[in-house]
Amino acid sequence: MASSSSSSSLSLLLLFFLLIVSSSVAKTSSRPKALLLQVTKDAKTLQYVTQISQRTPLVPVKLTVDLGGDYMWVNCERTYTSSTYRPAPCGSAACQLLNTTSCTTECYSAPAPDCYNNTCGHGPTNSVANTGTSGQLGADVITIQSTNGKNVLKVVTVPRLYFVCGTNFIEAGLAAGVTGMAGLGRTGASIPSQLSSYFKFDRKFALCLSSSTKSSGVVFFGNGPYTLLPNIDASSSLTYTPLIINPVTENGFLGDASPKYFIGVTSIKINDKPVGINASLLSIDAEGYGGTTISTADPYTVLESSIYRAVVSAFVKAMPKNVQRVPSIAPFGACFGSKNISSTRLGPGVPSIDLVLQSKSVYWRIFGANSMVEAKKDVLCLAFVEARTDFRPRFAVVIGGHQIEDNLLQFDLSASRLGFSSSLLGRSTTCANFNFTSA
Ligand SMILES: *[C@@H]1O[C@H](CO)[C@@H](O)[C@H](O)[C@H]1NC(C)=O
Numbered sequence: 202m203a204s205s206s207s208s209s210s211l212s213l214l215l216l217f218f219l220l221i222v223s224s225s226v227a228k229t230s231s232r233p234k235a236l237l238l239q240v241t242k243d244a245k246t247l248q249y250v251t252q253i254s255q256r257t258p259l260v261p262v263k264l265t266v267d268l269g270g271d272y273m274w275v276n277c278e279r280t281y282t283s284s285t286y287r288p289a290p291c292g293s294a295a296c297q298l299l300n301t302t303s304c305t306t307e308c309y310s311a312p313a314p315d316c317y318n319n320t321c322g323h324g325p326t327n328s329v330a331n332t333g334t335s336g337q338l339g340a341d342v343i344t345i346q347s348t349n350g351k352n353v354l355k356v357v358t359v360p361r362l363y364f365v366c367g368t369n370f371i372e373a374g375l376a377a378g379v380t381g382m383a384g385l386g387r388t389g390a391s392i393p394s395q396l397s398s399y400f401k402f403d404r405k406f407a408l409c410l411s412s413s414t415k416s417s418g419v420v421f422f423g424n425g426p427y428t429l430l431p432n433i434d435a436s437s438s439l440t441y442t443p444l445i446i447n448p449v450t451e452n453g454f455l456g457d458a459s460p461k462y463f464i465g466v467t468s469i470k471i472n473d474k475p476v477g478i479n480a481s482l483l484s485i486d487a488e489g490y491g492g493t494t495i496s497t498a499d500p501y502t503v504l505e506s507s508i509y510r511a512v513v514s515a516f517v518k519a520m521p522k523n524v525q526r527v528p529s530i531a532p533f534g535a536c537f538g539s540k541n542i543s544s545t546r547l548g549p550g551v552p553s554i555d556l557v558l559q560s561k562s563v564y565w566r567i568f569g570a571n572s573m574v575e576a577k578k579d580v581l582c583l584a585f586v587e588a589r590t591d592f593r594p595r596f597a598v599v600i601g602g603h604q605i606e607d608n609l610l611q612f613d614l615s616a617s618r619l620g621f622s623s624s625l626l627g628r629s630t631t632c633a634n635f636n637f638t639s640a
Pocket residue numbers: 306307308309310311312313316317318
């Protein structure tokens with residue numbers, strides 16, 4: 202192709218102009234309606250691990266998903282190199298998102314993430330290891346995959362996602378390679394809140410955790426559909442229950458509400474028969490104790506002792522007589538030979554456990570796949586554990602990872618309600634069935 206140098210520079214200029222126009226059009230016309238994070242279950246720790254890209258230049262950052270976490274935190278004590286990190290000045294709108302009055306006026310080391318003057322902070326916590334520290338709030342670039350709810354679309358950029366700097370100390374206990382936690386909690390600073398306010402989509406997100414350590418589940422941000430193969434929209438036919446506010450946080454400042462999500466369980470039924478428990482434990486008292494929360498930091502549902510004993514005893518009684526009880530395997534309290542338990546663990550045989558919600562007709566039914574775990578070959582155990590504490594446990598029921606796997610949970614923050622699907626195995630799909638291929 203022959204061309205004079207002046208016409209080629211003209212066409213370059215034109216190309217440049219077109220690029221500017223098309224990129225500004227792209228910005229307005231293709232603002233994503235939903236985003237997603239791929240989530241894998243770590244076999245060793247049973248933590249649910251995701252990955253984002255952060256900083257300039259971008260680096261992959263692995264994070265443990267913390268459904269009840271206030272915000273994202275990342276260990277800045279490891280190398281944190283980025284030309285786009287910006288500390289949050291005390292009193293700024295970003296600091297107000299954290300509802301924090303804590304301010305570092307002067308830091309006497311070289312300026313670096315977690316050491317800036319006049320920067321607000323908060324106490325990031327590792328909700329797996331129950332450790333905490335203090336750290337500064339700052340923002341940096343992240344990129345995240347967008348989605349049409351069926352496939353993945355292009356990667357999009359969030360120029361300023363606020364997070365708190367953590368340390369080596371609170372990183373301990375996280376899965377291999379993980380350097381922080383992805384807080385999805387009920388705050389203005391959590392990942393879902395920041396994403397929906399930046400991209401201006403519905404304040405909703407959904408969790409679909411895979412029970413397999415070999416194939417990934419997904420967290421969706423924004424509205425459905427949330428389509429799983431073969432072609433099932435897991436956001437259709439959800440049951441809804443109000444999300445309840447616990448007015449007292451466990452880790453933060455006095456006067457702050459808990460960042461965790463609570464639902465109003467009013468009774469527990471096993472094979473449709475009510476379990477005798479002290480119902481007052483199920484409501485949240487003035488000090489923030491009691492009630493039912495959901496946690497991705499606990500691999501199994503944790504029950505207050507008296508509730509635990511009542512549930513185990515009712516479950517054992519409801520188990521068919523031809524299923525042999527065998528010695529318990531810690532931390533579980535009721536184990537059975539698996540020979541006579543239906544192989545799908547969904548069908549008849551394993552007693553159903555219902556968490557009854559706002560009325561008798563609204564309940565979250567837990568089937569065998571979510572109530573039983575294979576503790577060793579040929580032994581299945583009731584996958585609930587007792588709250589181990591010398592004091593009164595903070596919550597009566599903490600619904601853990603095993604009980605929410607292969608269920609879709611949609612947190613609708615505007616309507617303050619939880620939509621839940623119950624087991625997707627009943628609809629012949631699982632949370633490992635999202636098609637991560639690009640459309
Ligand atoms: C903070 O301000 C003090 C006093 O002005 C200064 O000595 C120090 O180097 C500053 N620290 C950072 C991290 O900029």
